[in-house]
Amino acid sequence: MADYKDNEIILNVQHLQKAYGKHQVLKDISFEVHKGKVMTVIGPSGGGKSTMLRCINLLEDPTGGEILFHDQNILDENYNIPRYRSKVGMVFQQFELFENKNVLQNCMIGQELVLKRSKEEAKKIALENLKTVGMDPYIDAKPRQLSGGQKQRVAIARAISMNPEILLFDEPTSALDPEMVGEVLETMKKLAKTGLTMIVVTHEMAFAKEVSDQVLFMSDGYVAEHGSPDEIFNHPQSEKTQKFLANFRGPQI
Amino acid sequence: MKKHSSWISALMAAVMTLVLAVSWSQPAQASGTLKIGMEANYAPYNWTQTTSANGAVKIDGTSSYANGYDVKIAKIIAKKLGKKVIVEKTQWDGLLPALTSGKIDLIIAGMSPTAERRKAINFTSPYRTTNFVVIVNKQSKYAKAKYLTNFKGAKLTAQQGTLHYDLIKQLPGAKREPASKDFAAMRESLEAGTIDGYVAEDTELTSFQMMDSNITGVNLSKMKGFKVSSSDAEVSIGVKKGNDQLLSQVNKVLAGISTSERNKLMKEAVQQQPQTSTKKENWLVSMLKNYGQMILEGIGMTLLISLVGTIAGFFIGLLVGIVRTIPEPKNKFKKGLLAFCKWLLSVYVEIFRGTPMMVQAAVIYYGIAQFWHINLNRTVAALIIVSINTGAYLAEVIRGGIISTPKGQFEAASALGMTHNQRMWSIILPQAIRNCLPSITNEFIVNIKDTSVLSIISVSELFFVGSTIASQSFQFFQTYLVISVIYLFLTFTITRIFNLIEKHIEGPENYNMMVNQVQVGKQEGDK
Ligand SMILES: Nc1ncnc2c1ncn2[C@@H]1O[C@H](COP(=O)(O)OP(=O)(O)O)[C@@H](O)[C@H]1O
Ligand SMILES: [Mg+2]
Numbered sequence: 001m002a003d004y005k006d007n008e009i010i011l012n013v014q015h016l017q018k019a020y021g022k023h024q025v026l027k028d029i030s031f032e033v034h035k036g037k038v039m040t041v042i043g044p045s046g047g048g049k050s051t052m053l054r055c056i057n058l059l060e061d062p063t064g065g066e067i068l069f070h071d072q073n074i075l076d077e078n079y080n081i082p083r084y085r086s087k088v089g090m091v092f093q094q095f096e097l098f099e100n101k102n103v104l105q106n107c108m109i110g111q112e113l114v115l116k117r118s119k120e121e122a123k124k125i126a127l128e129n130l131k132t133v134g135m136d137p138y139i140d141a142k143p144r145q146l147s148g149g150q151k152q153r154v155a156i157a158r159a160i161s162m163n164p165e166i167l168l169f170d171e172p173t174s175a176l177d178p179e180m181v182g183e184v185l186e187t188m189k190k191l192a193k194t195g196l197t198m199i200v201v202t203h204e205m206a207f208a209k210e211v212s213d214q215v216l217f218m219s220d221g222y223v224a225e226h227g228s229p230d231e232i233f234n235h236p237q238s239e240k241t242q243k244f245l246a247n248f249r250g251p252q253i
Numbered sequence: 254m255k256k257h258s259s260w261i262s263a264l265m266a267a268v269m270t271l272v273l274a275v276s277w278s279q280p281a282q283a284s285g286t287l288k289i290g291m292e293a294n295y296a297p298y299n300w301t302q303t304t305s306a307n308g309a310v311k312i313d314g315t316s317s318y319a320n321g322y323d324v325k326i327a328k329i330i331a332k333k334l335g336k337k338v339i340v341e342k343t344q345w346d347g348l349l350p351a352l353t354s355g356k357i358d359l360i361i362a363g364m365s366p367t368a369e370r371r372k373a374i375n376f377t378s379p380y381r382t383t384n385f386v387v388i389v390n391k392q393s394k395y396a397k398a399k400y401l402t403n404f405k406g407a408k409l410t411a412q413q414g415t416l417h418y419d420l421i422k423q424l425p426g427a428k429r430e431p432a433s434k435d436f437a438a439m440r441e442s443l444e445a446g447t448i449d450g451y452v453a454e455d456t457e458l459t460s461f462q463m464m465d466s467n468i469t470g471v472n473l474s475k476m477k478g479f480k481v482s483s484s485d486a487e488v489s490i491g492v493k494k495g496n497d498q499l500l501s502q503v504n505k506v507l508a509g510i511s512t513s514e515r516n517k518l519m520k521e522a523v524q525q526q527p528q529t530s531t532k533k534e535n536w537l538v539s540m541l542k543n544y545g546q547m548i549l550e551g552i553g554m555t556l557l558i559s560l561v562g563t564i565a566g567f568f569i570g571l572l573v574g575i576v577r578t579i580p581e582p583k584n585k586f587k588k589g590l591l592a593f594c595k596w597l598l599s600v601y602v603e604i605f606r607g608t609p610m611m612v613q614a615a616v617i618y619y620g621i622a623q624f625w626h627i628n629l630n631r632t633v634a635a636l637i638i639v640s641i642n643t644g645a646y647l648a649e650v651i652r653g654g655i656i657s658t659p660k661g662q663f664e665a666a667s668a669l670g671m672t673h674n675q676r677m678w679s680i681i682l683p684q685a686i687r688n689c690l691p692s693i694t695n696e697f698i699v700n701i702k703d704t705s706v707l708s709i710i711s712v713s714e715l716f717f718v719g720s721t722i723a724s725q726s727f728q729f730f731q732t733y734l735v736i737s738v739i740y741l742f743l744t745f746t747i748t749r750i751f752n753l754i755e756k757h758i759e760g761p762e763n764y765n766m767m768v769n770q771v772q773v774g775k776q777e778g779d780k
Contacts, residue, residue: 059664086670096665100683102764109679110669141764162669 004213007034010070010165010197011056017064018051025051027221029065031214033166036195040208042232043218044244049201050093052218053168056199057088086114089159089167093175095151097143103130103154104139107161115162122161129157133187149180153187160191167191169200205248209233217241287336289327290343290357290491293319294435294724296526297460297519298363298488301342301721303546307525312342314631315713317547317721322456322522323361326380326490326510330359333506343711345414345435349373350615352493354622359503360491363454365416366484375494377503379487381515385420385479386458386470389450390443398471401425401478407449410439416485417452423479437724443468459523464727527725536731544722551718552739558635558707558714559700565636566643566700567693573598573644574651575682580673598648605645611706614638618710635712639704643696650692654685687758694751698744715739 011033018026025048033039041049054060056067058074058081067074074084097106107126111117117125130136133153143151152172159167172188173181185207192198192211202208208215208229215232217225217240225238236242291299293312299321302309309318310328319340331338341357348364351357352374366376387409389395395407405426411417413432421429430448433439439451440461450471458470473479474486490507492500541548577595582588605613618634621627629637658681666676705716719736723729 057668059667082670082672084670085668088668090665090668092661092665092668094661096659096661098662098665098680100680100687102760110671113675113679114670137766138764142760145764158669 004034004037007036009033010035011199012068012071013056013065014068015065016052016055016062016067018048018055018060019063025221026055026062029218029221029223031216031223031226033197033199034213035165035197037213038192038198038200038211039214039216040212040229041199041201041216041218042203042205042208042244043216043224047218048221049218050170053090053170053199053201056168057085057090059090082114086110086162087165089162089164091152091155091159091167091169091172093171095143095148095155095175097146097151097155097158099143101142102139103135103141103143103146106143106154107158110158110162125163126157126161129161130154132160132190133157134183147180148176149183152176152180152184156184156187156191160196164196166197166199169198169202171201171203173202173204203248205233205245217244219244285337286339287327287331287334287359288313288339288341288357289323290341290348290351290360291319291321291323291362292345292348292435293317293321293340293342294437294721295321295363296725297322297456297522299323299361300526300725302527303543307521310338310340312340315342315547316550317342320522320525322381322519323363325518325522327359327361329510330490330503330506333509334502341711342713344708345412347615347619347709347711348491350619350623352491354619355493355626356619356622356628358493358496358499362491363456363488364491365487366489366491367416368484370491373494374491375496375500376484376489376491377500378507379484379489380507380510381488381519382486383454383456383488384472384474385417385452385481385486386455386472386474387424387450387452388439388443388458388461388468388470391467391469393449395449396469396471399476401473401476408447409450409452410442410448411452412436412439416481417454420452420473420481423473435724437727437729440465440727441729456519456523460526463523463526536728537735540722540726540728540731540735543726544718547718547722548715548735548739551713551715552743554632554713555701555704555715556743558632558639558704558712559697561636562639562643562700562704563693563697565640566647566696569640569644570647570649570651571682571686573602573648574655574685575677577648577652578655602645602648605642606649609706610638610642610703611709613642614707614710631710631712634710635704635707635714638707639700643700646696647689647693650689650696651685654689655681657688658684687755690751690755690758694748697747697751701743701747702740 009032014030016026016029017024029052031039041052043049051060055062062075069084072079098109101109104123104126107130108122111122111125112119127136127139130139133156135150135153135157138146138150146154169188173184176184181204185204188200189211212229215227215229216223217232217238219240225232225236225241232241233245236245293299293301299319301312301317302320303317305311305318307320308328309320310324312319319342324340327338341351343351343357348360348362349370352360364370387395387398387404395404398404401423402425404424406428407424408428408430409421409424410430410433411421413434418432421427433442433451436453436457439448442448443451444465452473455470458468461468474481490503492503577598579591582591614635617638618629618631621629662680662684663676666680704714707714708717708720711717715736719732723732726732
């Protein structure tokens with residue numbers, strides 16, 4: 001079986017730190033993300049998972065460490081941040097669709113303004129991706145007219161319309177009613193199969209187990225454990241991981 | 254960037270307006286004209302009429318005419334000097350500032366040359382000498398007064414800022430009521446019985462008697478112990494200090510007008526002054542017939558100023574709101590520059606929100622003329638004042654709108670790689686402005702009502718027109734009732750229009766399913 005590590009490294013995070021004032025949220029985070037592979041991040045709430053994702057696309061300024069994108073340090077002063085961000089998509093827990101735009105415009109605006117695509121091209125790509133997520137019948141709808149699951153699917157279409165090299169998901173199903181979780185997870189599985197590189201913060205263990213190539217267990221600002229889904233879910237080494245998974249399974253079943 | 258250039262053009266437009274305003278204005282002493290300041294609301298000296306009958310002179314900036322003793326004198330002076338009379342209708346309190354700031358050449362407004370006024374301006378020799386009277390109802394016990402002491406206990410008033418008001422002090426025991434704004438208001442009070450009488454000149458008595466035969470006057474000038482300096486019994490023409498050439502020219506002309514000719518002119522004026530309509534006619538019909546045109550112009554002016562002021566103010570507010578929400582740049586120099594800009598803008602907002610618009614109007618209109626010798630057209634001045642004032646209010650409203658747009662909208666836009674400008678223009682501002690629309694509507698409504706304070710610089714908006722009509726028709730209640738109904742109609746209509754605009758921006762309630770593109774229902778867990 002070919003190891004996922006055979007693929008080229010797109011993103012290399014080394015000793016990442018983030019502090020809010022005296023509050024050290026990320027203490028030492030290191031991992032590598034390989035092209036076309038899926039990394040899931042699990043761990044207790046408040047462990048710094050969101051903060052880590054936000055550091056990766058610079059919604060937060062890291063206070064230490066390095067983030068290398070294709071071997072280039074994105075924290076360099078002269079690094080072109082908007083260009084970088086256009087290659088690193090993000091799907092938020094609360095969807096964050098643009099309230100003043102309809103579904104189609106949500107998927108076109110970034111392409112037009114950032115990638116400078118023509119209107120026709122942007123529309124074509126947006127429609128393709130909306131079709132992929134099953135939201136093409138709703139192109140005229142405004143975000144407030146959609147359900148949570150529908151919004152999240154549009155948000156995914158918006159992100160992939162930018163043809164990102166990596167797509168970050170921050171608990172994409174946590175704000176959804178249970179019956180809508182499935183449709184979003186299905187969409188994400190579909191994306192994973194197309195060979196899109198993804199980092200997914202999630203509490204959906206079954207999904208993590210099925211889809212990921214590597215799993216990161218984060219706790220208290222550290223990477224407590226890191227390995228294949230089999231290693232993490234079936235043979236967890238760290239006590240913290242064992243405890244977390246045990247607690248997790250308890251109420252779930 | 255496309256969006257930016259539209260900004261620049263908005264800015265250019267603002268600058269152009271200013272440049273135009275400056276170029277429109279001409280210095281008061283422009284060779285061929287003689288600008289005369291008067292209330293045009295002080296019959297028989299001066300009043301406003303709607304036609305050019307009896308040799309009336311057009312009032313600058315309106316389609317109304319001024320006539321009266323002052324206008325007749327002004328025409329004689331202008332003729333002798335070979336100039337054309339231009340009447341600048343100006344509120345009483347605005348006459349001195351208008352003269353000293355160079356907006357008018359002469360005050361011919363039935364004004365007495367008091368020592369106090371002499372400190373600010375020069376006066377010519379008198380163009381009329383008057384008797385002072387207390388105007389009372391015929392059956393009043395004060396109607397038979399023989400001595401100054403007979404007015405003990407009488408509730409008396411006089412026009413604000415005039416000598417008449419000081420004269421009440423010479424009547425022992427008389428109760429000096431708060432000064433009144435104009436004669437029309439005092440006539441009303443006398444008829445209503447809220448005062449026993451008011452001090453005025455004999456001409457006021459003559460003209461009032463033509464309308465109300467129940468009125469009489471007690472001549473104070475003939476009473477023992479009544480002291481009026483000769484200059485106070487006289488009315489003179491005000492000339493700006495230092496303008497000695499004009500002063501001597503006017504004096505020369507006045508010397509050539511004999512007492513009998515003066516009396517003749519005054520008698521004409523008293524006869525020609527506007528009369529209240531014959532009682533038979535419906536007051537509304539007669540008001541619309543006599544003043545309909547003036548009212549329409551007043552509405553037009555009010556709408557123009559409040560609309561342009563709100564739109565220009567919106568753009569100013571937008572600009573200020575945007576600058577004040579620019580994130581801190583990393584570069585030290587830019588950081589300092591931005592901080593300085595933000596400080597300047599907050600000073601602007603504080604000053605214009607923290608002072609009454611009426612005061613701003615007076616300071617800007619008269620101040621600019623006095624210190625920079627720029628004679629702003631008063632409509633342009635009004636537009637600028639209302640715009641700047643509205644801008645200060647809307648700057649805060651828009652800043653609030655920007656700040657209260659959910660943080661997630663900024664972040665989602667950032668995550669797509671948008672720059673700060675792109676985020677602002679395509680995501681944040683449309684939402685912020687949408688959320689501010691009710692406040693902007695509100696500001697427009699406020700402006701419609703608040704343009705009334707511009708009467709301080711004699712802009713003939715609706716309220717100014719209303720007070721002119723009220724003073725001349727003596728139908729206070731009716732006039733202001735009509736005016737308030739008009740205001741209500743304007744504000745109500747505008748509110749509706751803006752509600753429709755809001756709805757339009759909101760878009761349709763429902764969306765159309767693009768059913769033809771793909772079969773629906775595959776993933777439809779939700780309705
Ligand atoms: N802007 C912030 N200022 C201060 N503390 C923050 C901020 N954002 C997050 N934190 C803190 O960082 C810690 C990690 O938060 P987060 O990354 O959201 O955890 P997770 O996503 O794993 O639940 C929490 O203790 C949280 O209170
Ligand atoms: Mg989180």
